[in-house]
Amino acid sequence: xxxxxxxxxxxxxxxxxxxxxxxxxxxxxxxxxxxxxxxxxxxxxxxxxxxxxxxxxxxxxxxxxxxxxxxxxxxxxxxxxxxxxxxxxxxxxxxxxxxxxxxxxxxxxxxxxxxxxxxxxxxxxxxxxxxxxxxxxxxxxxxxxxxxxxxxxxxxxxxxxxxxxxxxxxxxxxxxxxxxxxxxxxxxxxxxxxxxxxxxxxxxxxxxxxxxxxxxxxxxxxxxxxxxxxxxxxxxxxxxxxxxxxxxxxxxxxxxxxxxxxxxxxxxxxxxxxxxxxxxxxxxxxxxxxxxxxxxxxxxxxxxxxxxxxxxxxxxxxxxxxxxxxxxxxxxxxxxxxxxxxxxxxxxxxxxxxxxxxxxxxxxxxxxxxxxxxxxxxxxxxxxxxxxxxxxxxxxxxxxxxxx
Numbered sequence: 001x002x003x004x005x006x007x008x009x010x011x012x013x014x015x016x017x018x019x020x021x022x023x024x025x026x027x028x029x030x031x032x033x034x035x036x037x038x039x040x041x042x043x044x045x046x047x048x049x050x051x052x053x054x055x056x057x058x059x060x061x062x063x064x065x066x067x068x069x070x071x072x073x074x075x076x077x078x079x080x081x082x083x084x085x086x087x088x089x090x091x092x093x094x095x096x097x098x099x100x101x102x103x104x105x106x107x108x109x110x111x112x113x114x115x116x117x118x119x120x121x122x123x124x125x126x127x128x129x130x131x132x133x134x135x136x137x138x139x140x141x142x143x144x145x146x147x148x149x150x151x152x153x154x155x156x157x158x159x160x161x162x163x164x165x166x167x168x169x170x171x172x173x174x175x176x177x178x179x180x181x182x183x184x185x186x187x188x189x190x191x192x193x194x195x196x197x198x199x200x201x202x203x204x205x206x207x208x209x210x211x212x213x214x215x216x217x218x219x220x221x222x223x224x225x226x227x228x229x230x231x232x233x234x235x236x237x238x239x240x241x242x243x244x245x246x247x248x249x250x251x252x253x254x255x256x257x258x259x260x261x262x263x264x265x266x267x268x269x270x271x272x273x274x275x276x277x278x279x280x281x282x283x284x285x286x287x288x289x290x291x292x293x294x295x296x297x298x299x300x301x302x303x304x305x306x307x308x309x310x311x312x313x314x315x316x317x318x319x320x321x322x323x324x325x326x327x328x329x330x331x332x333x334x335x336x337x338x339x340x341x342x343x344x345x346x347x348x349x350x351x352x353x354x355x356x357x358x359x360x361x362x363x364x365x366x367x368x369x370x371x372x373x374x375x376x377x378x379x380x381x382x383x384x385x386x387x388x389x390x391x392x393x394x395x396x397x398x399x400x401x402x403x404x
């Protein structure tokens with residue numbers, strides 16, 4: 001164990017520093033998660049770690065693991081009919097290594113994160129929230145000083161990362177008797193999110209705590225069922241989202257959401273929904289959203305609905321799955337989500353509430369975000385899940401006994 005400590009210290013520091021790394025360079029989280037994952041893997045090797053293969057392979061043999069592997073396999077198969085295989089492989093080259101790093105981190109780190117990483121994680125989130133708030137309040141002086149793009153949306157990815165990691169880290173801090181630090185983590189993450197211009201982050205900030213609260217007060221089955229209903233509707237209604245919003249969304253709502261370009265988002269959703277209806281069975285191929293207007297599927301869309309297919313993404317990760325992977329991809333994605341809920345339903349009350357909050361937060365963001373395969377998004381989810389599992393490790397040991 002002594003020989004493994006430097007590696008665990010490096011991994012814990014990288015995990016704790018991830019939100020600040022995103023503030024300074026808003027696509028850096030895949031690298032940070034990769035470093036943390038490799039550090040914990042090296043630590044396990046130095047420790048002996050004879051159980052490491054079972055720890056990593058075991059979950060992949062469960063129904064949830066097999067469904068996730070089937071989804072990944074279908075994504076790979078779809079590259080065969082992608083009209084832009086080089087683009088598909090480039091997107092896969094960002095997504096898959098980050099996913100592997102996030103998986104390694106979430107499996108290997110809980111129970112082995114050094115104690116110093118906890119207050120460091122709190123300080124990082126406090127610093128990140130303050131930095132975003134002050135930088136935006138003074139018209140981005142740091143970006144201007146370094147000659148970088150001075151636009152308020154540069155902080156959108158960092159605050160979305162804060163959205164994901166703050167709750168699970170706060171639970172771990174609370175269980176470690178650092179209750180002031182737990183409240184500070186939540187408070188300063190909220191400060192950065194509320195000061196940002198990211199409507200997606202604010203949706204996550206609203207949905208996450210609300211679902212966590214409901215998960216705490218509702219009977220266990222009711223809370224999980226409510227989350228399942230939300231996820232199921234998000235997948236099932238994604239292809240008709242645009243048409244539904246065009247009919248049901250009042251003008252007053254559009255006026256309130258002018259900064260979020262709500263009218264354009266509705267029109268984009270209608271265009272991609274029309275594309276799904278034109279070729280529902282296999283989609284255009286993994287990673288093709290960036291050039292969707294040039295795909296054979298787009299040629300089947302009426303000309304007046306085709307223009308907005310060129311925006312580069314459908315602004316909805318659930319709709320992106322439908323457009324790129326068709327009915328099989330949407331079915332497998334829904335299966336993964338339902339099996340995930342069944343798995344977290346076995347958690348104790350506090351852990352279940354935080355897990356449901358993370359599900360609601362990430363799903364609400366995914367409903368309006370740009371790219372479900374983005375490495376920074378995958379890395380943020382991996383970090384959040386790692387903190388949540390580490391909180392569970394505080395009351396259930398050894399780490400190999402954690403829910404998969």
